Amino acid sequence: MTTERMLTMANQIADFFRSFPHEEAVAGVAQHVRQFWDPRMRRKLLEHLDAGGEGxxxxxREAAARLRQPA
Structure with missing residues (x-):
């Protein structure tokens, strides 16, 4: 998966949850990524964030902090 594709997918998830109350939105993004993205995709997301997370x-960004914690 390219970085551009990963950014698009992650940001689409955020767009879906944007209408929820903020805390629910952050939790929803984290839960979706944890449930539906394979470990390689999650690792790529976290690596991109560690490199600055541009895009x-x-x-x-907020949900990623939860992804670093045990489920």
């Missing part, structure tokens, strides 16, 4: 929606 990620703020909801994705």
């Amino acid at each position: 990620f929606d703020p909801l994705v």
Whole structure:
């Protein structure tokens, strides 16, 4: 998966949850990524964030902090 495709997918998830209350939106993004993305995709997301996270929606950035914690 390219970085561009990963960014698009992550930001689309954030767009879906944007209408939820903020805390629910962050939790929803994290839960979706945890449930539906395979470990390689999650690792790529976290690596991109570690490199600055250019292009990620703020909801994705917040949700990523939860992805670093055990489920």
